[in-house]
Amino acid sequence: xxxxxxxxxxxxxxxxxxRALENIxxxxxxxxxxxxxxxxxxxxVVLCGGFSYGDYLRTGxxxxxxxxxxxxxxxxxxxxxVLGICNGFQILCxxxxxxxxxxxxxxxxxxxxEVKLEVANADTDFTRKYKQGQVWRCPVAHGDGNYFTDAExxxxxxxxxxxxxRYAEGTxxxxxxxxxxxxxxxxxxxFGMMPHPENMIEPLNGATDGRALFESVLEAVA
Amino acid sequence: MKARIKVTLKNGVLDPQGKAIEGALGSLGFxxxxxxxxxxxxxxxxxxxxPAKARAALDEMSKKLLANTVIENxxxxxxxx
Numbered sequence: 001x002x003x004x005x006x007x008x009x010x011x012x013x014x015x016x017x018x019r020a021l022e023n024i025x026x027x028x029x030x031x032x033x034x035x036x037x038x039x040x041x042x043x044x045v046v047l048c049g050g051f052s053y054g055d056y057l058r059t060g061x062x063x064x065x066x067x068x069x070x071x072x073x074x075x076x077x078x079x080x081x082v083l084g085i086c087n088g089f090q091i092l093c094x095x096x097x098x099x100x101x102x103x104x105x106x107x108x109x110x111x112x113x114e115v116k117l118e119v120a121n122a123d124t125d126f127t128r129k130y131k132q133g134q135v136w137r138c139p140v141a142h143g144d145g146n147y148f149t150d151a152e153x154x155x156x157x158x159x160x161x162x163x164x165x166r167y168a169e170g171t172x173x174x175x176x177x178x179x180x181x182x183x184x185x186x187x188x189x190x191f192g193m194m195p196h197p198e199n200m201i202e203p204l205n206g207a208t209d210g211r212a213l214f215e216s217v218l219e220a221v222a
Numbered sequence: 223m224k225a226r227i228k229v230t231l232k233n234g235v236l237d238p239q240g241k242a243i244e245g246a247l248g249s250l251g252f253x254x255x256x257x258x259x260x261x262x263x264x265x266x267x268x269x270x271x272x273p274a275k276a277r278a279a280l281d282e283m284s285k286k287l288l289a290n291t292v293i294e295n296x297x298x299x300x301x302x303x
Binding site for chain 1: 235236238239242286287288290292293
């Protein structure tokens with residue numbers, strides 16, 4: 001699988017993501033600079049975590065209008081898988097590639113801890129290696145992860161099986177609507193989530209529960 | 223030409239920062255504060271001299287960047303001198 005990680009000024013999880021992708025896919029991912037206007041030929045584009053542009057204006061707002069974004073939108077239109085983690089999720093929402101917005105955590109605090117995620121839909125390109133309803137461990141680290149959207153969009157997301165992951169067992173760390181941790185676009189090839197599966201892939205991380213997420217994409221594009 | 227853009231949270235959108243400020247005002251002894259909502263305020267200077275064109279441009283700027291219209295409303299005000 002050919003993968004790439006987009007790096008914005010203020011991204012800080014690109015190394016974790018590059019390492020995870022190489023570990024799981026067996027091939028070296030490309031690092032893509034935000035100022036580029038074209039993407040290499042890829043099966044998976046990842047927008048990683050961090051604090052792009054210092055979270056100025058709104059989290060992800062400036063990065064979402066960056067030079068590389070039209071190329072990512074075009075790739076998504078072609079069916080290329082796009083994964084946004086944490087700040088990457090915020091950027092995808094701000095760019096309109098996913099609906100809704102990530103607001104300030106309801107508790108106002110930056111949360112950096114482990115949560116439990118429940119697979120709300122195992123029939124997606126990003127979750128197919130999990131079982132429906134499976135609960136897995138994953139770290140979160142964010143100040144703005146409180147997913148919000150209008151009632152109509154929420155109803156559509158739920159009705160169309162586009163909520164891929166939820167915070168399980170009372171571990172919602174941010175006040176997210178319906179405990180939403182990760183959502184899909186309409187076509188199912190763009191996925192955004194606040195938690196960090198790339199930090200749960202080898203025994204050194206304490207668990208390997210995040211591997212299946214990347215292995216799902218690997219299987220989907222094979 | 224100078225303009226001001228006010229961005230506010232839509233009704234019904236939870237504002238945890240506003241709530242925290244409301245609580246802080248209460249703990250400072252300001253009684254009777256029933257609600258606080260936090261927003262953003264932008265001062266923009268434009269080269270454009272035609273108010274109608276300026277307003278159209280500011281409207282576009284607000285929609286495309288300054289406000290996230292999923293959760294925020296915006297209001298544009300222009301100094302017409």
